[in-house]
Amino acid sequence: MASIGVQDRIVFQNVSKFYGEVLGINRVNLSIPAGITSLVGPNGSGKTTLLNLMTGLLQPSQGSISVLGISPTEPGQLFRRAGYCSQFDSFPRRLTGYQFIYGFLRIHGFGHPKADELTWQSLRQVKLEEAARRKVAGYSKGMRQRVKLAQAIAHQPDILILDEPLNGLDPLARAEMISLFQQLASSGLHVVISSHILHEVDLISDQVVLLDSGYVVAEGAIRGVRDEVKEHPAQILVRCDRPSQVAARLFQEDHIVEASLHEDQRGLLIRTRDSNRFYACLNRVVLEDQVQIETVAPADEDVESVYQYLIGQNGGAA
Amino acid sequence: MASITPVIELSGLEVCFGRLRVLENLCGSLSGRAIGLLGPNGAGKSTLIRTLLGFHPPRQGTARVMGHDIVRESRVIRSLTGYMPENDSFIADFSAIRLTRMMAELSGLPPRLALERAHEALYYVGLGEARYRKIGTYSMGMKQLAKLAQSLAHGPRLLILDEPTNGLDPPARRRMLNLIREIRDSGDVQILLSSHLLYDVELCCDEVLILKQGKIAVYCNLEEERKANMKFIELETDGESAGFLEGIEKLGCECALYGGRIKTVLPPGIEIRDLYKVAADCRIRIRRLDYKRDSLQDIFLKAMRGDEDGSLQTQV
Amino acid sequence: MAVYKRKFSPYQGERTPPWSRWLIIPRYAYAKVFASRITTAFFVACFVWPLICAAVIYIRYNVSFLETFGLQLGDFKGVLAINARFFLNFLYIQGFLSFLLTILVGPGLVSADLSHNALPLYLCRPFSRTEYILGKMLVLLILLSAITWAPGLLLIGLQTSLAGLGWLSEHPLVAPALLVGSAIWIVTLSLLSLAISAWVRWKPVAAAALFGVFFILPGMGQIINVTLEVDFGDIFNIIMVFFTIWAWLFQVSFRGDLTLVEAWLALSGFCGLCLLILNRKLQAYEVVS
Numbered sequence: 001m002a003s004i005g006v007q008d009r010i011v012f013q014n015v016s017k018f019y020g021e022v023l024g025i026n027r028v029n030l031s032i033p034a035g036i037t038s039l040v041g042p043n044g045s046g047k048t049t050l051l052n053l054m055t056g057l058l059q060p061s062q063g064s065i066s067v068l069g070i071s072p073t074e075p076g077q078l079f080r081r082a083g084y085c086s087q088f089d090s091f092p093r094r095l096t097g098y099q100f101i102y103g104f105l106r107i108h109g110f111g112h113p114k115a116d117e118l119t120w121q122s123l124r125q126v127k128l129e130e131a132a133r134r135k136v137a138g139y140s141k142g143m144r145q146r147v148k149l150a151q152a153i154a155h156q157p158d159i160l161i162l163d164e165p166l167n168g169l170d171p172l173a174r175a176e177m178i179s180l181f182q183q184l185a186s187s188g189l190h191v192v193i194s195s196h197i198l199h200e201v202d203l204i205s206d207q208v209v210l211l212d213s214g215y216v217v218a219e220g221a222i223r224g225v226r227d228e229v230k231e232h233p234a235q236i237l238v239r240c241d242r243p244s245q246v247a248a249r250l251f252q253e254d255h256i257v258e259a260s261l262h263e264d265q266r267g268l269l270i271r272t273r274d275s276n277r278f279y280a281c282l283n284r285v286v287l288e289d290q291v292q293i294e295t296v297a298p299a300d301e302d303v304e305s306v307y308q309y310l311i312g313q314n315g316g317a318a
Numbered sequence: 319m320a321s322i323t324p325v326i327e328l329s330g331l332e333v334c335f336g337r338l339r340v341l342e343n344l345c346g347s348l349s350g351r352a353i354g355l356l357g358p359n360g361a362g363k364s365t366l367i368r369t370l371l372g373f374h375p376p377r378q379g380t381a382r383v384m385g386h387d388i389v390r391e392s393r394v395i396r397s398l399t400g401y402m403p404e405n406d407s408f409i410a411d412f413s414a415i416r417l418t419r420m421m422a423e424l425s426g427l428p429p430r431l432a433l434e435r436a437h438e439a440l441y442y443v444g445l446g447e448a449r450y451r452k453i454g455t456y457s458m459g460m461k462q463l464a465k466l467a468q469s470l471a472h473g474p475r476l477l478i479l480d481e482p483t484n485g486l487d488p489p490a491r492r493r494m495l496n497l498i499r500e501i502r503d504s505g506d507v508q509i510l511l512s513s514h515l516l517y518d519v520e521l522c523c524d525e526v527l528i529l530k531q532g533k534i535a536v537y538c539n540l541e542e543e544r545k546a547n548m549k550f551i552e553l554e555t556d557g558e559s560a561g562f563l564e565g566i567e568k569l570g571c572e573c574a575l576y577g578g579r580i581k582t583v584l585p586p587g588i589e590i591r592d593l594y595k596v597a598a599d600c601r602i603r604i605r606r607l608d609y610k611r612d613s614l615q616d617i618f619l620k621a622m623r624g625d626e627d628g629s630l631q632t633q634v
Numbered sequence: 635m636a637v638y639k640r641k642f643s644p645y646q647g648e649r650t651p652p653w654s655r656w657l658i659i660p661r662y663a664y665a666k667v668f669a670s671r672i673t674t675a676f677f678v679a680c681f682v683w684p685l686i687c688a689a690v691i692y693i694r695y696n697v698s699f700l701e702t703f704g705l706q707l708g709d710f711k712g713v714l715a716i717n718a719r720f721f722l723n724f725l726y727i728q729g730f731l732s733f734l735l736t737i738l739v740g741p742g743l744v745s746a747d748l749s750h751n752a753l754p755l756y757l758c759r760p761f762s763r764t765e766y767i768l769g770k771m772l773v774l775l776i777l778l779s780a781i782t783w784a785p786g787l788l789l790i791g792l793q794t795s796l797a798g799l800g801w802l803s804e805h806p807l808v809a810p811a812l813l814v815g816s817a818i819w820i821v822t823l824s825l826l827s828l829a830i831s832a833w834v835r836w837k838p839v840a841a842a843a844l845f846g847v848f849f850i851l852p853g854m855g856q857i858i859n860v861t862l863e864v865d866f867g868d869i870f871n872i873i874m875v876f877f878t879i880w881a882w883l884f885q886v887s888f889r890g891d892l893t894l895v896e897a898w899l900a901l902s903g904f905c906g907l908c909l910l911i912l913n914r915k916l917q918a919y920e921v922v923s
Contacts, residue, residue, distance in 0.1 A: 297608050
């Protein structure tokens with residue numbers, strides 16, 4: 001196994017995982033830098049397999065993995081630096097929130113005073129201090145989710161692997177946790193999140209990994225990924241008072257592929273092969289022709305659209 | 319029309335579990351094609367839904383659903399309502415068609431009509447051949463669709479959806495949200511949507527009721543909120559933006575940089591074209607220009623953080 | 635030409651009468667029950683003993699039938715005595731078979747609805763918990779009636795037609811005893827199986843628990859008897875309770891340790907407990923403490 005000692009990335013080299021005959025993931029190559037990386041894909045696409053491989057809960061059928069230079073075959077070393085929050089909602093019985101986190105910290109090897117301090121710190125970060133002394137069995141779904149997160153961050157890891165971490169959280173808690181992730185990511189952590197809520201993925205991720213049926217379909221910053229999908233010209237939505245006039249002007253450019261008028265007579269959907277030239281042209285038209293612009297927005301630069309293009313309607317198991 | 323007659327009227331509704339007051343003094347009149355129900359965990363959303371369905375008797379006060387009293391005419395309400403519970407709800411060894419049929423019959427439809435409408439509902443939600451398989455074998459997305467079908471088959475006038483996109487992957491979420499909007503737009507059913515995802519509520523609902531600790535924190539009309547936000551603009555530019563920022567500040571716009579985007583408020587007299595002029599002068603391109611679209615996020619956060627005594631702010 | 639777009643439409647048509655809706659439950663349940671070959675075969679097998687009894691009654695009054703085999707009636711006087719004890723034995727056997735049938739059919743009735751939280755779907759409709767329980771009970775009541783008092787009354791009818799109305803006036807209590815005895819047995823069986831499957835929610839465990847109530851609980855009763863040196867431990871023995879009550883109904887002697895009052899109290903206790911459990915466990919929503 002060639003050593004892939006890249007110290008600041010999570011690297012997958014030609015990794016495949018099969019469960020008997022069934023495919024988990026096949027020939028995956030990834031290099032994940034610091035910041036927030038989101039894993040996106042339909043159910044059955046291999047997201048959970050990928051996360052389990054990253055944490056060493058599964059061994060690859062083939063290929064090698066290195067997490068910040070550590071191999072997942074050394075869990076003792078790996079879990080010192082990695083925190084994991086699973087998607088499953090089960091806990092050891094009869095523990096309070098405090099005990100749950102404290103217990104794991106002691107297992108990590110922290111002495112009592114340090115473990116206590118770290119426990120309260122993580123509880124503060126997820127805003128669960130008041131409920132810490134109550135049994136986890138009595139928590140609401142959102143609180144259980146937060147105590148899981150607290151457990152993952154308590155030992156101040158360098159890598160956070162979170163499987164659907166916002167599941168069950170109300171909007172306020174979502175916003176708070178998102179800002180927590182952003183805070184952690186900006187202090188240099190590698191945060192890997194698996195999520196189904198694409199508009200949130202858009203909001204918070206620095207890069208995205210799209211999976212479909214066990215293959216990585218795309219990875220990278222979303223704008224870069226979009227630009228590479230050349231079979232689909234960029235779609236841009238413009239709302240103004242004279243869309244047909246704007247369209248007529250735009251058609252004089254050679255990079256415009258299509259312009260469709262919305263039935264409300266104020267919307268114009270443009271497809272163009274070169275979005276930079278389009279914007280330059282639009283800016284000119286607005287000034288020269290005295291057009292009243294309402295909004296201009298790329299219609300398909302988000303994760304949702306890229307997902308549609310690359311993975312499509314069906315994606316994964318029906 | 320749906321928006322004139324209120325679908326839910328609350329008059330001092332109070333619900334207690336033992337000594338714990340879960341819902342307190344809820345008053346108001348909800349109308350609109352689709353009403354969003356939001357609130358933190360424990361705010362009383364599910365309790366409110368169950369009370370309207372007659373599962374919990376109120377300690378004090380009352381409420382009316384589609385004009386019927388929730389205590390005295392509970393059975394009438396339940397025959398006019400369709401409910402999609404939040405958690406998994408199915409009979410594992412029934413097929414989707416069998417379950418939907420039985421539920422339609424229990425709602426009062428004659429057997430042959432129940433079978434017809436069950437098939438219609440299953441077709442409408444998009445469950446094809448799978449409807450003949452046992453629900454225990456379904457994926458999460460299909461189970462949710464089956465739940466939606468059983469809530470629709472008897473043709474209710476009010477549809478109560480509790481976290482309908484729970485556990486769904488992106489294509490299934492899209493399908494569900496599109497379905498909900500289709501149902502809303504058909505004009506014959508009113509929807510009460512309870513969700514944690516502001517995105518879903520913003521997409522589907524006209525009005526929003528936000529609960530906090532058992533009381534109403536906010537009740538407002540989203541359409542009007544959006545119209546009020548038209549002076550708030552979000553921009554994204556290509557190229558060096560420092561000069562641009564200076565330029566528009568000179569015009570009198572207050573600006574803030576946020577995640578690569580520029581948020582600004584247009585002062586009176588300044589138009590969007592003026593922003594374009596500044597951009598041309600600075601030789602940069604405006605890539606994105608849009609009204610602030612997260613009105614619901616703001617409304618929600620304001621409701622949670624401000625106003626501790628929880629008095630009703632009806633902004634309809 | 636026309637294009638038809640799929641559309642959702644509210645329902646304005648006629649509705650079935652509310653009082654009849656609880657019958658929907660048995661209708662759907664029977665489709666499932668008789669889809670199982672084992673259950674159907676067993677159900678049919680439960681009619682074997684009534685047929686044998688019918689044959690015995692026939693033979694009793696057709697001595698010529700015996701004589702073709704060269705036998706005399708006197709040889710079988712004991713066995714062929716058609717009296718209260720005959721029908722009590724009939725009830726013993728059919729009662730046991732109905733217990734087995736309940737184990738086959740009962741647990742699946744409610745646990746299927748509870749294991750995946752389907753109850754809110756029932757109760758969010760114009761349908762109450764009472765109608766739900768009655769509907770589920772009717773499934774068992776009909777099945778069990780078909781193998782207990784229904785063939786029993788037919789046998790009494792056969793006996794009366796062969797032996798004449800005189801027999802009926804000599805044994806006036808047999809028909810009501812059979813009816814009442816069967817009724818309380820099948821009602822108790824139904825309540826027990828529904829309550830247990832509502833509590834336990836998992837079909838195989840519910841079946842085992844039902845077995846346990848009948849065969850293991852008496853053991854506990856014996857332990858109480860021995861350790862506390864009393865003799866009312868038998869109130870935990872359902873079988874003993876019923877033997878006592880049936881013996882009284884048929885006016886046949888039975889030597890058990892329970893008095894009649896204790897037996898009736900125990901029976902009410904069992905049924906009351908079942909109703910309490912059903913009330914607690916059948917909720918429209920999951921109770922989170």
